[in-house]
Amino acid sequence: MNFVIIGGDAAGMSAASRAKRTMADLNVVVLEKTEDVSYSACGMPYNIADADRKIEDLVVRKAQVFRDKQGIDLLTGHIVEVIDRKNRTVSGTIQYSGKSFRYAFDHLLIATGGRPKIPALPGFELPGVLALKSLDDGRKIKDYIREHCVQKVVIIGMGYIGLEMAEALRERGIKVEMAKPGPDLLPWMPRDLAQAVEQELAANAVPLHLGCEITGIEETDGQLQVVCKDRMLKANLVLVAVGIQPNSEIAVDAGIETGIGNAIAVNRNMQTSDPAVYAAGDCADAFHVVTGEKTWIPLALRANRAGWAVADNVCGKPTELDGIAGTAVFKVFDLQVARTGLCVEESRSYGFEAVEVVIKSSSRAHNHPGATPILVHLVGEKKTGRLLGAQMVGHESAAHRINAAVVALHNKMTVADFVQTDLAYAPPFGPVWDPLLTAANQLLKRL
Amino acid sequence: MNFVIIGGDAAGMSAASRAKRTMADLNVVVLEKTEDVSYSACGMPYNIADADRKIEDLVVRKAQVFRDKQGIDLLTGHIVEVIDRKNRTVSGTIQYSGKSFRYAFDHLLIATGGRPKIPALPGFELPGVLALKSLDDGRKIKDYIREHCVQKVVIIGMGYIGLEMAEALRERGIKVEMAKPGPDLLPWMPRDLAQAVEQELAANAVPLHLGCEITGIEETDGQLQVVCKDRMLKANLVLVAVGIQPNSEIAVDAGIETGIGNAIAVNRNMQTSDPAVYAAGDCADAFHVVTGEKTWIPLALRANRAGWAVADNVCGKPTELDGIAGTAVFKVFDLQVARTGLCVEESRSYGFEAVEVVIKSSSRAHNHPGATPILVHLVGEKKTGRLLGAQMVGHESAAHRINAAVVALHNKMTVADFVQTDLAYAPPFGPVWDPLLTAANQLLKRL
Numbered sequence: 001m002n003f004v005i006i007g008g009d010a011a012g013m014s015a016a017s018r019a020k021r022t023m024a025d026l027n028v029v030v031l032e033k034t035e036d037v038s039y040s041a042c043g044m045p046y047n048i049a050d051a052d053r054k055i056e057d058l059v060v061r062k063a064q065v066f067r068d069k070q071g072i073d074l075l076t077g078h079i080v081e082v083i084d085r086k087n088r089t090v091s092g093t094i095q096y097s098g099k100s101f102r103y104a105f106d107h108l109l110i111a112t113g114g115r116p117k118i119p120a121l122p123g124f125e126l127p128g129v130l131a132l133k134s135l136d137d138g139r140k141i142k143d144y145i146r147e148h149c150v151q152k153v154v155i156i157g158m159g160y161i162g163l164e165m166a167e168a169l170r171e172r173g174i175k176v177e178m179a180k181p182g183p184d185l186l187p188w189m190p191r192d193l194a195q196a197v198e199q200e201l202a203a204n205a206v207p208l209h210l211g212c213e214i215t216g217i218e219e220t221d222g223q224l225q226v227v228c229k230d231r232m233l234k235a236n237l238v239l240v241a242v243g244i245q246p247n248s249e250i251a252v253d254a255g256i257e258t259g260i261g262n263a264i265a266v267n268r269n270m271q272t273s274d275p276a277v278y279a280a281g282d283c284a285d286a287f288h289v290v291t292g293e294k295t296w297i298p299l300a301l302r303a304n305r306a307g308w309a310v311a312d313n314v315c316g317k318p319t320e321l322d323g324i325a326g327t328a329v330f331k332v333f334d335l336q337v338a339r340t341g342l343c344v345e346e347s348r349s350y351g352f353e354a355v356e357v358v359i360k361s362s363s364r365a366h367n368h369p370g371a372t373p374i375l376v377h378l379v380g381e382k383k384t385g386r387l388l389g390a391q392m393v394g395h396e397s398a399a400h401r402i403n404a405a406v407v408a409l410h411n412k413m414t415v416a417d418f419v420q421t422d423l424a425y426a427p428p429f430g431p432v433w434d435p436l437l438t439a440a441n442q443l444l445k446r447l
Numbered sequence: 448m449n450f451v452i453i454g455g456d457a458a459g460m461s462a463a464s465r466a467k468r469t470m471a472d473l474n475v476v477v478l479e480k481t482e483d484v485s486y487s488a489c490g491m492p493y494n495i496a497d498a499d500r501k502i503e504d505l506v507v508r509k510a511q512v513f514r515d516k517q518g519i520d521l522l523t524g525h526i527v528e529v530i531d532r533k534n535r536t537v538s539g540t541i542q543y544s545g546k547s548f549r550y551a552f553d554h555l556l557i558a559t560g561g562r563p564k565i566p567a568l569p570g571f572e573l574p575g576v577l578a579l580k581s582l583d584d585g586r587k588i589k590d591y592i593r594e595h596c597v598q599k600v601v602i603i604g605m606g607y608i609g610l611e612m613a614e615a616l617r618e619r620g621i622k623v624e625m626a627k628p629g630p631d632l633l634p635w636m637p638r639d640l641a642q643a644v645e646q647e648l649a650a651n652a653v654p655l656h657l658g659c660e661i662t663g664i665e666e667t668d669g670q671l672q673v674v675c676k677d678r679m680l681k682a683n684l685v686l687v688a689v690g691i692q693p694n695s696e697i698a699v700d701a702g703i704e705t706g707i708g709n710a711i712a713v714n715r716n717m718q719t720s721d722p723a724v725y726a727a728g729d730c731a732d733a734f735h736v737v738t739g740e741k742t743w744i745p746l747a748l749r750a751n752r753a754g755w756a757v758a759d760n761v762c763g764k765p766t767e768l769d770g771i772a773g774t775a776v777f778k779v780f781d782l783q784v785a786r787t788g789l790c791v792e793e794s795r796s797y798g799f800e801a802v803e804v805v806i807k808s809s810s811r812a813h814n815h816p817g818a819t820p821i822l823v824h825l826v827g828e829k830k831t832g833r834l835l836g837a838q839m840v841g842h843e844s845a846a847h848r849i850n851a852a853v854v855a856l857h858n859k860m861t862v863a864d865f866v867q868t869d870l871a872y873a874p875p876f877g878p879v880w881d882p883l884l885t886a887a888n889q890l891l892k893r894l
Contacts, residue, residue: 010879043812043874050816057814289869300879301872325869329876338871365490367504369497399876400847403868407854410868421850421857422736422772424785425748427490429776429846432457432747436850 001026003314004090004103006080006250007111008032009039010300011281013061014307015109015314016072022315024071029103031078033095036135037063042300044138045161049168051146055139075101083108083254085274107276107314110256110264111307112247114282114298118240119156123217128224131240132161144237150174154226154235156214158185160330160337162241163197166206167333177233179209179226180242188343190377192358193393200335209233244298246283259285261296268320270310278313280306287323289410290341290388291350297326325409326389329399338402341389341409344379353382357443361435363396365427372396376439378405378415385414385447390436397430404436415444448473450761451537451552453527453697455479456486457747458728459558460508461754462761463519469762476550477513478525480542483582484510489747491585492608496615498593502586522548530555530701532721554723554761557703557711558754559694561729561745565687566603570664575671578687579608591684597621601673601682603661605632607777607784609688610644613653614780624680626656626673627689635790637824639805640840647782656680691745693730706732708743715767717757725760727753734770736857737788737835738797744773772856773836776846785849788836788856791826800829804890808882810843812874819843823886825852825862832861832894837883844877851883862891 003019005012008030020028030037039058047053066072077095084091091102116131118124128148130141144150152175155162166176178201185201185208186194201208213229217238226233246263257273259265264272264279268287272279282298284306302324312319327340347354356379364371374394381388390405392398408418419441423434433441450466452459455477467475477484486505494500513519524542531538538549563578565571575595577588591597599622602609613623625648632655633641648655660676664685673680693710704720706712711719711726715734719726729745731753749771759766774787794801803826811818821841828835837852839845855865866888870881880888 040813040874040879042872042879043815046815046874060813299872301869301881304879305867322864322867323869327869327871329871329873331873331875336876340869340871366487366507368490368493397844397847399871399873400844401850403848403851403870403881404854406870407851407858407860407865407868410864411854411858411860413854413858417769417857418854420752420769421854422748422770422774422787423850423853424774424776424787424846425489425746426776426778426846427487427493428778429783432487432489432751434748434850 001106002104003028003107003109004105005030005109005111006090007113007281008037008074008076009041009111009113009281010303011307012109012111013038013066014304015111015280015311016066017070018308018311019314020070020072022311026315027073029073030075031080031090031092031103032074032076033079034134034136035076037066037074037076039135041133041135044132045164045168048138048142048165049171051172055135055142058135080250083250083277085254085277088276107278109310110251110272110277110279110283111281112250112283114244114246116240117243117245119214119242121214121216123219124240126217126219126224128236129217129238129240132165133244141239145174148236150236152235153237153239154179154233155239155241156180156226157241157243158208159241159243160328162239163332164330165239165241166201167331170204170206177207177209179212179214179228179233181211181213183211185210188345189391190356190358193375193377193391196375196393197332197335197337200333204333244282246296246298248283251279260294261285263296265294269313269318270306270321278310280310289323289325293350295324295326297324299328322410325406327402327406329402334395335393336395336398337393338398339389339391340402340406341387342379343389343391347379347381347388352388354388355380355382355443355446357439357446359435359439359442361438362431363394364429365431368427374398374435376435378439378443380415380443380447382447385416387413387415387418392435401434401436415440415447419444448553449551450475450554450556451550452477452556452558453537454558454560454728455484455521455523456488456558456560456728457750458754459556460485460513461751462556462558462727462758463513464517465755465758466761467517467519469758473762474520476520477522478527478537478539478550479521479523480526481581481583482523484513484521484523486582488580488582491579492611492615495585495589495612496618498619502582502589505582527697530697532701532724535723554725556757557698557719557724557726557730558728559697559730561691561693563687564690564692566661566689568661568663570666571687573664573666573671575683576664576685576687579612580691588686592621595683597683599682600684600686601626601680602686602688603627603673604688604690605655606688606690607775609686610779611777612686612688613648614778617651617653624654624656626659626661626675626680628658628660630658632657635792636838637803637805640822640824640838643822643840644779644782644784647780651780691729693743693745695730698726707741708732710743712741716760716765717753717768725757727757736770736772740797742771742773744771746775769857772853774849774853776849781842782840783842783845784840785845786836786838787849787853788834789826790836790838794826794828794835799835801835802827802829802890802893804886804893806882806886806889808885809878810841811876812878815874821845821882823882825886825890827862827890827894829894832863834860834862834865839882848881848883862887862894866891
C-alpha cells in the first residue's frame with residue numbers, strides 16, 4: 001500500500017514516522033519541495049537572535065535518519081504540481097534536474113503548509129524585503145544581516161512573528177521599528193493587556209507606527225524606505241510579517257474543497273472532500289472546540305497532532321480530533337503573552353452574549369520577593385455561564401498558567417465550575433487564589 | 448442574627464469578611480485565641496529565610512482593619528472552651544485577663560485550624576525543639592535563631608514544610624540535616640522524581656538520614672542531640688515537621704462528628720453533623736474530586752474557598768463545593784515539585800486498577816537556550832481510561848504546568864481526551880508536545 005505525503009515538515013514527517021512505525025510494510029513516500037525537513041520553524045526567531053548559531057540547529061531529525069533508520073522514501077527537491085485524483089497519482093518536477101516524476105497513492109496527505117502573505121504593493125519584491133516562514137527564509141534573513149551589516153530593520157506587521165523578530169533583532173543590537181495600517185497593537189486584546197505589551201516594546205526601544213498606511217517600498221542609494229502616507233521609514237532590511245496563507249492551490253486545482261481562509265477543509269478524521277486524500281498542518285482547517293465551527297489557526301501542535309491522526313487513519317486505526325481551542329503563547333522580550341478560546345469580538349460574531357473582565361494580580365504571593373504583575377482577561381457567556389476565552393500578560397508564568405483555561409474550554413466548563421478548581425498554590429508560584437481564579441470569581445459576579 | 452466564628456486565620460477571616468460584605472446588618476463575631484489574624488502561614492519559610500524581614504510582614508490584613516473598616520467584632524486572645532449546641536452559645540476564657548466570656552450564635556463556624564504533630568518521645572518539650580504552624584511559631588523560630596546564634600538545625604520529617612524550611616535555613620547559612628524513620632523521601636512519588644529532589648538537596652548540602660529511628664532528644668552542654676537507634680545528630684535547634692493534626696477536640700466535645708484523620712466531617716455546604724454549625728479550613732475534611740470520597744488535605748486555597756462558601760450559606764445563598772483534587776506544589780531550593788490527584792498507591796487503595804508512566808521531557812523547546820529537564824508522572828485507570836493523578840518535578844514551570852492536569856481531574860477526563868487538549872506552545876516555554884501531553888501519549892499506550 002502506498003502512502004504519499006506532499007510536504008516534509010511538522011505534519012508530513014509526523015505522519016510519515018508514525019505510519020511507518022505502525023505498519024512496517026507500508027510504502028511511505030514524502031515529496032518535499034525544499035531541501036529542509038523536520039525543523040522547528042517556531043524556533044527561528046531565537047536562532048536568528050544568535051549570530052553564532054547555525055540555522056540548521058533547528059533541524060529536529062535529519063533527512064538521512066528518516067531514510068536510513070526509518071525506511072521512509074523521503075525525496076527533497078520534489079515539487080508536486082498535479083494531484084490526479086481519478087488515477088490516484090501525483091506528479092511534478094525535480095528541482096535541480098528538471099526531470100519529472102509521478103507516484104501512485106492509495107492514501108495521500110497534503111501537508112503543504114503555508115506561506116507569508118506579501119502585500120501587492122510596489123517594492124515588496126526588492127532585495128532586502130524578506131519574510132519568515134520556511135527554514136530557507138530564516139537562512140536568507142540571517143545571511144542578509146551578516147552580508148549587509150544590517151543596522152536597522154523595519155518590521156511590517158505586529159503579530160507574534162513580528163514581535164518575536166523584534167526581540168531577536170534587538171538582541172543583536174539592530175535597531176527596529178514596527179509599522180502596521182491598523183490603529184491597535186494586538187486588536188484582539190483588551191487595551192490594558194495590549195498596553196503592557198506596548199510598554200515592554202517601548203522599554204526595549206522599539207517604536208511602533210500604528211495607523212501607518214503603507215504605499216510601497218523604495219530603494220535609494222542602497223537603502224530601503226518603507227513609504228507610508230505620512231512618513232518614510234528607512235531600513236537596511238524590511239521584514240514583512242503580516243500573516244500567512246495556506247498553500248492550498250494544488251488541492252483546489254484537484255477539485256478538493258477549501259473553506260475558511262482558503263484552507264483545505266477536513267473532517268475530524270483529517271479527510272478532505274475526497275476520503276482518500278487527507279490534509280494536515282498549516283494548509284488545513286480545524287474545528288474550534290468553543291464554537292464547534294471551522295477555524296483556521298495554523299500552529300505547530302495541531303500540525304503534529306493532525307499528522308499522527310492521519311497516520312492512524314491510514315493504518316486502519318480510526319482516529320478523530322476534537323479540534324483546537326485557539327491557544328497561542330509568545331514572548332515579547334521579557335513579557336509572556338498567552339491566549340486561548342475566543343476574544344470578545346469573536347464571541348459576539350459567533351452569537352454569544354459575551355461578558356468580560358480584566359483583573360490585575362500577582363505572579364507570586366502577597367509580599368513574596370520577586371512578584372510581578374499579571375493581567376488576566378476572561379470572557380464568559382451570559383446565557384449559559386460558560387467560559388469562552390482567556391488571555392494573560394505578565395513577566396512570569398502567564399504562558400503556563402493559560403493551560404488551565406485551555407483544559408476548561410475543552411470541557412466546556414462554566415465559570416461557576418472553573419472557580420471551584422483546586423489550582424496549585426505556594427507563595428513562590430502565585431497568590432492563594434490563582435490569578436485565573438481571581439478573574440473567574442470577578443467574572444462570575446457579572447454573569 | 449449572630450454569626451460566630453472560632454478562629455481568625457484563612458477560613459475564619461474569609462468567612463467573616465464575605466458574610467459582612469454580603470449582609471451589612473449581620474453581627475459577625477470572631478474569637479481568635481492568639482493575637483495574630485489573617486496572615487500567610489505558607490509564607491513563613493520564605494520570611495524566616497530573611498533575617499531582616501519582620502514576621503509581621505506576613506499579615507495580610509490587620510485586626511484593626513477588620514474591626515474599624517469592616518465592622519467585624521474581632522476578639523483576639525479569646526480561647527473558646529465549650530460549644531453549647533443546645534443553648535446555641537460558645538464560652539471560654541480571655542487569655543490575659545482570665546475573665547470568662549459567652550456568645551450566643553445563630554450560625555457557628557469552627558475554623559480552629561490544625562497544630563503540628565509532636566511525637567510522644569522524651570525531649571521533644573526541650574527549649575529549642577520547635578515546630579512551625581502558627582505565626583507565633585514562626586516568630587519563635589526566628590527569635591530563637593537570632594538569640595542563640597543557631598548554626599546547625601536538624602529537621603525531623605521530610606514533608607513540604609521540612610523541605611521549605613531546609614531551603615530557608617540554608618539561605619541564612621545555617622547547616623541543616625534532615626531525618627525521618629521511613630526509608631523513602633517523598634514516598635508517594637516514583638523513585639525517578641524523588642531522586643531529582645534528593646539530588647537538589649545534596650547539591651545544597653542537606654544530608655538526609657532516611658530510615659533513622661528516633662528515640663528522643665537530649666540536651667548536653669547547651670546543645671541538642673537527636674538520638675537515633677544508630678546515630679546521634681547534634682543541633683542548636685530541632686525543627687519538628689512530621690505533619691499536622693486538626694484542632695477538632697472542641698467539636699468532638701460538643702458531639703459533632705469527625706471522620707478521616709480526626710478532621711471535622713462536613714457536607715458539600717460545609718455543614719457539620721449539626722446543620723447550624725459549619726467547619727472550614729485545616730480542621731475540616733473535604734470530598735476528593737477523583738475518588739468522590741472524604742479526604743483530609745489541609746491547604747490554604749481550600750480554607751479560603753470554604754470560608755467563602757460558609758459565608759454564602761449563612762447569608763442565604765446556598766453554595767456547595769465540589770471538593771479538592773489534592774493539588775500541592777512546593778519549592779525545594781531551585782526545584783519545583785507539583786502533584787495533583789492520586790498517586791499509584793492511593794489509586795490502588797481506592798480500588799482503581801492503576802497504570803502509570805514516568806517520562807523525561809524539557810522545560811523549553813528542542814535546542815532552546817536555558818532548557819532544563821522536567822519529569823512527569825501520570826496515573827490512569829485501566830478500566831475507564833480516566834486520568835487519576837499527575838506529578839511533576841523540574842527547575843522550571845512544573846508548578847504552573849500541573850494546573851492543566853488539575854482541571855482535567857475536575858472534569859474526570861480520560862487520558863484519550865486529555866491528549867487532545869490544545870496546550871500552549873512556543874519555544875521559550877516548552878516543546879511542541881507539552882511534557883504533560885508527552886506523558887499522556889505514553890500512558891495512553893499502556894491503558
